[in-house]
Amino acid sequence: MATESGPEETKVSDRGMVTIPAALRRRLDIEAGDKLRWTVDDDGDLSVEVLHQREGVFDDFEPVDAGETDAVALESEFGAE
Structure with a gap:
């Protein structure tokens, strides 16, 4: 999925965790x-x-x-x- 400014990338941590980029969280209304x-x-x-x-x-x-x-x-x- 891409934001209006282009694709977003995140890195998987050694515990298998990822961070959802802030622009995507705002765009998709993702909250805690x-x-x-x-x-x-x-x-x-x-x-x-x-x-x-x-x-x-x-x-x-x-x-x-x-x-x-x-x-x-x-x-x-x-x-x-």
């Missing part, structure tokens, strides 16, 4: 918490799909009091509506 889905086709070409998962992952869960804290009473402190 998003996931990337990596796919290799039969020709060996790699593609990456951005899966936006920043917030709302646990919106369907209700707070449960496990006995150590009053989770229901503290729910509002963590941004729940």
